[in-house]
Amino acid sequence: MSNVNMIQSLNWALHDAMEADDNVILFGEEIADPEGGGIVKISAGLSTKFGSRVRSTPISEMGFMGAAVGAAVAGMKPVVEIMLMNFVAVCMDQITNHAAKLRFMSGGQTSVPMVIRTMTGSGFQNGGQHSDFLEAWFCHTPGIKVVMPSNAADAYGLLRSAIDDPDPVLFVDYLNNYWTPSAPPTRGEKIPLGKARIHGAGTDVTVIGYSRSMLDIPPVAEKLAKEGISVEVIDLRTVSPLDMDTILTSVKKTGRCVVVHEAVKSFGVGAEVSSRIHESLFKELKAPVQRVASNDSPVPYAPPLEAAFLYSHADIEAAIRKTLA
Amino acid sequence: MTRLPKSVGNEPAVYFLSNMLRPNRVRRIPHLIGDMGEYIPKDVYAAAVAADPYPKFRTKLVAENHATAAELDAIDAEIKAEIDEAEAFAMNSPPPDAREVKRDVYAYEIA
Numbered sequence: 001m002s003n004v005n006m007i008q009s010l011n012w013a014l015h016d017a018m019e020a021d022d023n024v025i026l027f028g029e030e031i032a033d034p035e036g037g038g039i040v041k042i043s044a045g046l047s048t049k050f051g052s053r054v055r056s057t058p059i060s061e062m063g064f065m066g067a068a069v070g071a072a073v074a075g076m077k078p079v080v081e082i083m084l085m086n087f088v089a090v091c092m093d094q095i096t097n098h099a100a101k102l103r104f105m106s107g108g109q110t111s112v113p114m115v116i117r118t119m120t121g122s123g124f125q126n127g128g129q130h131s132d133f134l135e136a137w138f139c140h141t142p143g144i145k146v147v148m149p150s151n152a153a154d155a156y157g158l159l160r161s162a163i164d165d166p167d168p169v170l171f172v173d174y175l176n177n178y179w180t181p182s183a184p185p186t187r188g189e190k191i192p193l194g195k196a197r198i199h200g201a202g203t204d205v206t207v208i209g210y211s212r213s214m215l216d217i218p219p220v221a222e223k224l225a226k227e228g229i230s231v232e233v234i235d236l237r238t239v240s241p242l243d244m245d246t247i248l249t250s251v252k253k254t255g256r257c258v259v260v261h262e263a264v265k266s267f268g269v270g271a272e273v274s275s276r277i278h279e280s281l282f283k284e285l286k287a288p289v290q291r292v293a294s295n296d297s298p299v300p301y302a303p304p305l306e307a308a309f310l311y312s313h314a315d316i317e318a319a320i321r322k323t324l325a
Numbered sequence: 326m327t328r329l330p331k332s333v334g335n336e337p338a339v340y341f342l343s344n345m346l347r348p349n350r351v352r353r354i355p356h357l358i359g360d361m362g363e364y365i366p367k368d369v370y371a372a373a374v375a376a377d378p379y380p381k382f383r384t385k386l387v388a389e390n391h392a393t394a395a396e397l398d399a400i401d402a403e404i405k406a407e408i409d410e411a412e413a414f415a416m417n418s419p420p421p422d423a424r425e426v427k428r429d430v431y432a433y434e435i436a
Contacts, residue, residue, distance in 0.1 A: 030356065035364045059356065297430045308423035 003181035006173060009152035010042045010117075013159035014079065016187060018050050021077060024163060025053045027064045028081030028117075032056040039083050040119070040178050065091035065116075069098050072114040077163055084130050085120035085172060088137075099168040100143030114169075115162045121175040121212055122262065122310055128298035133211070133263035138170045139240040139272065145169045145193055146240040150214030151182040154237055157191030165193060174212040174262075196243035198250070202232035205256040205323050207316070208247065208273060210236040213260040213292075220316045231320065239269055244276060251277050255286035256323035260316055265293035287323040292316050350378060 018024045026043055030036050035056045037044030047054035057064040061082060068078035082088055088095060095116065102110040122131045138146050147162055147169055149155040155173070162169040199214065200221060209217045214235050221231035232250050236243065251257045257277055259270035270291035277289050295309045351373035355362030362370075386392045427434075 030364070295426050297426055300426055302421050304420045304423050305426045308426040 001184045004152045004184045005179055005181050006149070006152050006155045006177040007040055007042055007179075009156040009185050010159060010173070011044060011046075012185065012187060013156045013163075014043060014046060015049070017077075017079075017160055017163045018046065018053060021163075022053075023075065024077045024079065025055070025071065026079050026081070027055050027057050027068050029059055029083050030056055031081055038081065042081070042117075061087050061091040062094060065094040066098070068114050068116075069094050069102075069112060072099070072112045072168075073102065073110055077113050077115075079115045079117060079163060082116060082118040084126070085118045085134055086129050086132050088116070088118065088134065088170075092137075095138075095144065095168070095170075096141045100141050103167065104143060111166050112168050113166050115159070115165075115171055116168070117159075117171045117173070119173040119175050119178070122294070122299045122306055124175060125301055125303065125306065126299075127301045131299035133172070133261065133294075135170070135172055135239055136263060136268045139269060143167065144240075145238065146172070147193060147238050148172045148174075148211040149237060150174070150177070150209070150211055150235050152177075153183050153185040154191060154197070154235070156185030156187075157189055158193065158237060160188075160190040161193050164190070169193070172211060174215075176212065176215070180215065191237070194238045194241050194243055196246040197235045197237055198246070199233040199235045200231070202230035202254070204230040204254055205258065205320055206232045206234060206247075206250040206254045207258045207260060207320065208234045208236060209260045210239055210269075212262045216311075216313060217260055217316060220313050220320070224317065224320060229320070229324065242273065242276070244280075247273065247277065248280055251281055251289075252284055255284055257285075258290045258292060258316065258319045258323060260292040260311065260319075262294055262310065264296045265291055266296050268293055287325070290319040290322055292319045350376060353377070 014024075014026065018026075026046065028038065028043070031038045031043040032047035032054050033045065034047070037046070043054060047056075055064075057067075065080060065082075068080045071078045082091070099112045099114060099116075102112050120131060120133055124131070135146050135148060138144050145162075145165065145167060147158050148171075149158050155177075159171060162171050199218065202221070207217050207221065214233075217231075217233050221233055224231055232254055234246060234250055247257075257274075259273045261269055263269065265271075268291075270293055274289040274291060278285070292311045292315050294311060297309060300306050300309055351369065353370070353373055355365065383397055386397065387394050
């Protein structure tokens with residue numbers, strides 16, 4: 001079968017989950033077919049097939065996120081699309097104070113089995129309020145899981161597992177993956193949450209990425225391989241909870257590590273990964289763990305600034321060389 | 326607020342406007358630029374146009390002698406000229422230098 005993009009694989013995942021379980025329902029802006037089947041058509045065809053289980057909502061994230069939390073508490077499995085990740089800010093209370101905490105605050109008597117799907121990424125001149133990777137906000141919130149696939153096959157298998165999960169899951173897509181074909185998923189095959197994937201085995205340095213950075217790390221690894229530098233690339237896939245077994249096994253072997261993400265550098269996922277590696281492997285490390293991330297500013301609109309905001313392949317290469325120096 | 330008619334009865338302008346301009350209407354543009362809004366039902370759109378408070382307010386201001394049509398046209402022209410000038414300035418300016426990505430995150434440089 002030929003390669004597919006993430007729009008196709010996510011559409012399949014939603015379709016197959018809705019077919020498998022009548023409790024799976026979709027909320028989001030413009031997601032029903034009369035409104036276009038979603039801003040990038042991820043839910044195309046689903047309202048035609050599944051009717052009112054696919055609900056186009058008003059532009060009122062606080063309202064429909066709250067409705068989804070209520071539906072989940074009542075036993076449904078809502079999948080909510082937040083059109084762009086920055087818009088989670090207007091429904092943070094429903095996500096972090098309700099969805100993420102109700103199990104704990106009710107002594108385990110309440111489940112909130114919902115998925116919040118959203119998309120983001122710089123490079124599209126969408127400006128500061130439409131481009132951020134905000135995963136660290138949610139990784140810092142106990143009670144919600146954070147899944148960030150890098151390719152079409154992982155997106156399918158992880159979304160199926162996220163919908164099955166008894167707890168709330170934030171599922172973040174990188175916009176460019178919608179138009180970047182990769183190997184197709186096997187319909188029906190679920191990928192467990194919390195399990196990273198070794199993208200390419202190596203022995204000299206471990207480079208950890210997820211989502212967008214998994215488009216940038218492999219080309220750098222291939223370039224360095226020609227010099228005899230062997231890079232082991234890990235795709236986290238689930239950012240919270242972290243698959244520390246896979247990370248520590250790899251870094252114990254290589255003794256060196258670089259973490260790469262598009263989100264801004266300070267207080268980010270890279271800091272958490274780096275800290276945990278230092279806590280566990282301080283004596284085995286041959287160099288301090290390096291972080292490659294974006295500039296600590298809002299995402300700029302002007303193209304030269306947007307380019308300067310994001311890390312470059314040269315930054316990844318330099319960080320790898322620094323661990324080898 | 327300097328462009329508001331100076332006299333709006335005996336009420337302060339802000340109080341007057343808070344009673345006159347309620348943000349309670351259907352927006353006439355689609356959800357986003359580039360979206361043609363085909364999904365907006367034609368009758369809903371026609372009703373939104375008919376209910377547009379801006380031309381109603383303009384008619385009211387003239388009918389109640391708060392301003393003449395010529396004065397309101399002059400305000401419109403002044404605003405349009407200001408926007409046109411700002412657009413021309415933006416379009417004719419060189420792209421910003423990449424170093425500006427570090428500027429204006431805070432009032433003072435911190436590192």
